[in-house]
Amino acid sequence: MNKIFPCQEREADRIVYALVHAAHELERRYDEALLPEGLTAAKFAALCKLVQAGRALGLGELAEQLTCVRSNITQLVDRLESDGLVVRVVDPADRRTVRAQVTELGMKRHTEGSKHVEELLEAISTSLKGQDLAAFENVLSALLM
Amino acid sequence: MNKIFPCQEREADRIVYALVHAAHELERRYDEALLPEGLTAAKFAALCKLVQAGRALGLGELAEQLTCVRSNITQLVDRLESDGLVVRVVDPADRRTVRAQVTELGMKRHTEGSKHVEELLEAISTSLKGQDLAAFENVLSALLM
DNA sequence: AAGATTTTGTTCATATATGAATAATGCAGG
């Protein structure tokens, strides 16, 4: 939903609205790029972190890497597991921790998904040619203060 | 979740990541501003559209104004109704359409919420002083092409 | 007028996210 900032009278309103709108649009394109692999942004992000780590991460670690709460990861790993992309492995050393281990299928989907994301980023990169990105990043920084 | 763009190697990656991150942060601050009124961004946006319209809008109209699907509005109006901020009114002229009518409490919450949002936008406006907003908007436009 | 189509809202299944409460396990200090 385009929920935020229903009025856009002054400049700040317009800027913030445009920013949020652009972010949502990019997220949509990102999901769209992953759709052919049966992935979503959330699933792909988790796979990326696991592949990057090169080992089975505890769900808490994963939550930290993805900056979200643990209960979210519990559900996400449920879905990834039912897709056959990861398996839960109990750590024998600490029987509280459950690790997510990427399966072979998970690896494959990650590789394919990466290609699609790569294409998307190429396209974005191209359309950003000649833009004043430094000014852009300055505004983003200013916004977060 | 900070799901999108798990790698930030090239410039485009960094830009897009920063953009999405900033948007989420702004949404968080927006929700935070509305929290004292017991509102959320979604609820407030719906109230805004209804107040702006100055009449009871059909749920389909509301969905269109908020750029989301109808089933979303059904649920949102359920919650608004159980908060006592709107009531559903059946249109006698077309018995299919259900209109959302803002209650007195809804008006009050909208007014109070608007003040908080106003403050947030003031703060943002201040922190954007002296920034190159034209360049910023150019980059946003370029991104959406 | 009867039948087909469109419009409208709801319901259901699903995905994503949060936060509170809970259960199981591990650990530190007495």
Added chain:
DNA sequence: CCTGCATTATTCATATATGAACAAAATCTT
């Protein structure tokens, strides 16, 4: 060693969002 505290994941309730399937009502077509 036990007791209390911390950590870990899960469950539950909730909010937001989508899209498919549905039911009721209105409209169009013949």
